[in-house]
Amino acid sequence: MESAIAAVIRSLGASLKNRGLYPTTHPLVRTPVEKCHLELAPFFADRSELALTVSDGTLVLEGVPIFQLTSSLELFMARLGAIGLPAVIFERGVSVQDIELFVRFLHETKEQGLPIPEITSRLARWGVTHIRITATEEEEKDDFTLAREIYGNALNVVVRALKDVRGGKTPDGAESDRAVREMSGMVSRNRDAMLALTLIKNFDEYTYNHSVNVSVLSLAVAETLGLPETERIGIGVAGLLHDVGKTQLALDLIRKPGTLTVEEFEEIKKHPEEGFAILGKMTHIQESTRAVVREHHMRFDRTGYPRPEPGFRMNPHSHVIAVADCYDALTTMRSYQKARTPQQALEVMRKLAGKSIDPDLVELMDRSFGVFPVGTMVRLSTMEVGVVTGTPDGGKGAPKVAILFDRSGNPLAVPQEVDLKERDPSSARPRRMILGTVNPLMHPPVSLSGILQAVPG
Numbered sequence: 001m002e003s004a005i006a007a008v009i010r011s012l013g014a015s016l017k018n019r020g021l022y023p024t025t026h027p028l029v030r031t032p033v034e035k036c037h038l039e040l041a042p043f044f045a046d047r048s049e050l051a052l053t054v055s056d057g058t059l060v061l062e063g064v065p066i067f068q069l070t071s072s073l074e075l076f077m078a079r080l081g082a083i084g085l086p087a088v089i090f091e092r093g094v095s096v097q098d099i100e101l102f103v104r105f106l107h108e109t110k111e112q113g114l115p116i117p118e119i120t121s122r123l124a125r126w127g128v129t130h131i132r133i134t135a136t137e138e139e140e141k142d143d144f145t146l147a148r149e150i151y152g153n154a155l156n157v158v159v160r161a162l163k164d165v166r167g168g169k170t171p172d173g174a175e176s177d178r179a180v181r182e183m184s185g186m187v188s189r190n191r192d193a194m195l196a197l198t199l200i201k202n203f204d205e206y207t208y209n210h211s212v213n214v215s216v217l218s219l220a221v222a223e224t225l226g227l228p229e230t231e232r233i234g235i236g237v238a239g240l241l242h243d244v245g246k247t248q249l250a251l252d253l254i255r256k257p258g259t260l261t262v263e264e265f266e267e268i269k270k271h272p273e274e275g276f277a278i279l280g281k282m283t284h285i286q287e288s289t290r291a292v293v294r295e296h297h298m299r300f301d302r303t304g305y306p307r308p309e310p311g312f313r314m315n316p317h318s319h320v321i322a323v324a325d326c327y328d329a330l331t332t333m334r335s336y337q338k339a340r341t342p343q344q345a346l347e348v349m350r351k352l353a354g355k356s357i358d359p360d361l362v363e364l365m366d367r368s369f370g371v372f373p374v375g376t377m378v379r380l381s382t383m384e385v386g387v388v389t390g391t392p393d394g395g396k397g398a399p400k401v402a403i404l405f406d407r408s409g410n411p412l413a414v415p416q417e418v419d420l421k422e423r424d425p426s427s428a429r430p431r432r433m434i435l436g437t438v439n440p441l442m443h444p445p446v447s448l449s450g451i452l453q454a455v456p457g
């Protein structure tokens with residue numbers, strides 16, 4: 001089966017490649033199409049259609065991944081990806097002409113990222129009858145919708161866990177583990193979509209959102225560090241549950257704005273040990289996760305609480321939670337502090353580096369979140385104002401920007417996503433460049449959630 005599948009794809013790829021080199025009627029274009037047609041036939045003996053998808057950069061035919069990529073296969077996959085074909089369905093009755101036209105469509109279509117209905121109507125116009133395009137299961141939802149669902153699910157897990165503890169019950173560790181695995185997967189798939197959610201602050205639900213945010217942020221740091229999966233999950237669970245011990249404190253103490261009295265602070269200081277005890281009763285919790293929850297306020301310079309004994313070796317993952325905790329606290333507005341932008345937060349963190357937090361991790365965060373992290377409001381050379389919605393290639397690529405205000409400062413009805421790589425044809429220079437950040441408080445409040453929904457992916 002696998003070799004038969006590989007043969008079909010190879011024929012398609014070969015025809016497409018030769019199409020670029022020879023006229024349509026040339027045997028090197030025509031023969032692979034006929035070969036593909038012959039190779040497809042046996043599959044239809046026991047099924048009416050055959051699905052070809054690209055999933056995570058791998059070509060998959062009927063669930064069988066094709067790992068041996070030749071240059072023609074790579075070209076084939078690149079064309080599918082560029083035009084925006086998530087899944088190609090070959091139906092029983094597919095003809096040589098259908099395949100020929102489909103290859104021609106792949107060769108001649110120059111637009112990128114076409115919507116599925118547009119591709120469908122073009123193929124129909126071309127006369128392709130037994131090859132159709134559909135969205136794959138995953139691609140029906142854009143990454144932001146998916147990320148929001150995963151985030152919401154993790155939020156529910158935290159709410160339940162804290163409620164259980166308050167009610168004297170032990171929370172289900174398997175739930176936390178599952179929620180973190182989902183978030184970890186989403187961080188790998190589209191880190192920006194997940195990180196953007198940590199910036200959508202909900203003041204009333206601070207404790208819950210904070211728990212999920214610290215988990216997401218620490219997962220992003222753990223991934224940049226290249227840690228193995230088990231360790232990443234352990235860190236993510238620690239992030240999710242790091243403040244679970246606060247449930248043992250009086251609610252008004254947790255919510256108290258401003259400075260605490262000495263006695264109150266002594267109470268607060270107990271929450272890492274309380275958390276350590278609670279996690280000890282839960283299933284599906286790694287030993288190191290427990291240790292990290294206990295150590296999350298020890299500080300990099302070991303001056304925090306609980307105060308470590310002189311020879312005590314801190315778990316290195318505790319420092320990951322500490323930077324995530326710090327970043328989320330700084331970017332959150334509280335009654336006694338205004339929210340900082342991601343850039344301002346990183347600036348504060350650079351000053352804390354080497355003291356309360358690990359300098360290497362601050363540098364890593366600084367580098368991997370990009371010069372303009374997601375959520376940063378920027379002014380462009382056109383004098384338009386926008387918000388950064390993505391930082392491709394781990395922060396090294398040109399940021400994705402959605403314009404919110406035109407050059408006169410009037411808000412746009414719908415945010416407009418722009419490509420900073422786009423050039424002005426007359427001067428060949430970039431049409432828009434980022435001049436710098438703008439203070440978000442100078443502009444009417446905007447909902448990041450709404451913007452990201454309007455400009456998905």
Ligand SMILES: [Fe+2]
Pocket residue numbers: 242243271296297
């Ligand atoms: Fe804490």
Ligand SMILES: [Fe+2]
Pocket residue numbers: 210214242243325
């Ligand atoms: Fe915290």
